[in-house]
Amino acid sequence: MRHYTLSAAIGVAILSSTSGAASAVQGVVSGIYELDSARSDNAFKAIDSATANISDDKRPRARMRLRKSIAVNRIRISTAGGRVGIAYDAKTPIVVWIGEGPIKWKLIPELVFDVSVEADDGTIALTFRGEDSERTSKYHSAGQDLVENTTIISPLLSTPIVYSQVYNKIN
Secondary structure, rough: HHHHHHHHHHHHHHOOOOOOOOOOOOOOOEEEEEEEEHHHOHHHHHHHHOOOOOOOHHHHHHHHHHHHHHHOOOEEEEEEOOOOEEEEEEOOEEEEEEEEOOOOEEEEOOOEEEEEEEEOOOOOEEEEEOOOOEEEEEEEEEEEEEEEEEEEOOOOOOOOOEEEEEEEEEO
C-alpha cells in the first residue's frame, strides 16, 4: 500500500507540474482551490436531512461514513492528456485515466472506493462506488472558481443527497 500511495503522490506531482497545454478536459483549470462556505451548500446538513429517517441503529454509522467521504476544504486538481489527478485536503491523491476502469482508493481503512472518471463538455465527473453508497461529483470551472455538483445515492436513503459547493482558486 505504501508503494501505491507514493506512486499516487508522484503522479499528482507530475500532473500538477504540467504546462497549460491542451488536455482532454478544457473546461477545468488545474490548480489548488479552497471551499467558499458562503457560496456553497452545507453538505453536512444535506446528509443529516437525508438520513433523518434511517433507523436509529443504522443512522450514526451511515452519517459518519457519508460525512467522512465529503469533508473537504481544499482540492488540488490537475488534468493532463487523458489523466486526472485530484487530492482532497491531505488525503491520499487519486490519479485516474478518463474513461478507463475504476481504481481502488482508500480514504480510511473503513472507506474504500472504486473511483472512475468521465469527461464531457468541460466537466470532470468522478464516481466513488463504495460498499453502501455511490457518489458522483461533477467539477467545472466558472472563471477562477471550481464548482462541484454532487449526488449521493444509497439503498439506505429514500432520496438522493444533492448539493453544490464552490471553491476559490488560490494557486
